[in-house]
Amino acid sequence: MNKKRLFLFVPLAIFIVLAVLFWRGLSLDPTEMPSALLNKPVPVFELPVLPAPENPAGLSVANQDVFKGKVSLLNVWATWCVTCRQEHEFLNRLKAQGVPIYGINYKDNTEDAQQWLAELHNPYVFSVIDLDGRLGLNLGVFGAPETYVIDKGGVIRYKHIGDVNARVWQETIKPIFDSLK
Template sequence: MVPGCRAAVSDAVTRLKLFVPLLAFAVLAPLLYWGLGRDPGAMPTALKGKPIPAFTLPSLTTPDAQLDQALFAGQVSLLNVWATWCPSCRIEHPYLMHLAEQGVPVFGLNYKDEGEPARRWLKDLGNPYREVIFDASGRLGLDLGVFGAPETYLVDSRGIVRARHVGVLDERVWQKEFAALYQSLQNPEER
């Protein structure tokens, strides 16, 4: 009787072991489901929570003037990376104009571009930027961790990077990624 009982117990233990693969799959399946909703290419900036890197670069509009990171102190602003060789930037441009009209401070980073066509672009299409940093070598872009153009960074009043969007900025992206953060940074005492 006792050996039979022991055999039954050992069988039951073995049976339990057979459930292990099922349990493993039960852990895996929700992960896969979660993965469906995510964009594997979406990339938060490595600079999030860090200050804009130090730079000294000329202004696109007034080439004699030198700009540096102090530009970003004192207001919550956007830093938009653009170039004339980037057709998507042209698509994005009207929305930047719209934001500027709403009073959102937008700074430009003219990335690996040539001065003359870039100035013409601003003249022809309108200039949404309070100031445009002229980064012909792409050095500041590299320090920012820019992939390409267009990209837009949300920078707080102390010059700290808070968010980034890679690709065209439009109303949907603004509402989804920037609007709430922009509001809360504007009114820090309300937080």
């Protein structure tokens, strides 16, 4: 008889466990994804630069010296990314304020990307073409957009998943960016 009564509490115990897990899940921030590369150098790469008026066709770049000597942002973007379109105007404003932004055109059509930058303006010092996503994989990219804060030594100091907007810039990224200058 005692075993039968004990079985009556099994559904209650399962409910309590599930409720605790659900409550814990609601308190997590989905934009805070740990990065294995935090406080490590940007992975080594040599990729073609997306042709733009300020970057002639056929130019290729390696990252050994790109990020040295200045604090900068590294932004992963693509024309197929709806959120990237939303953040693009703000990135142009940051460029106008003198913030150096480098782009990674992630798994995208090169012609579409060139047209995008011609129409929406180019906030990037340059943008490399990561057609096969290898650099994105090495960076631990989950999807676009993602933005990294790179220090003067080429080391990743912060990773932001999602769009960079005025609130994110002022509350999160700008304080980190300014502290590294």
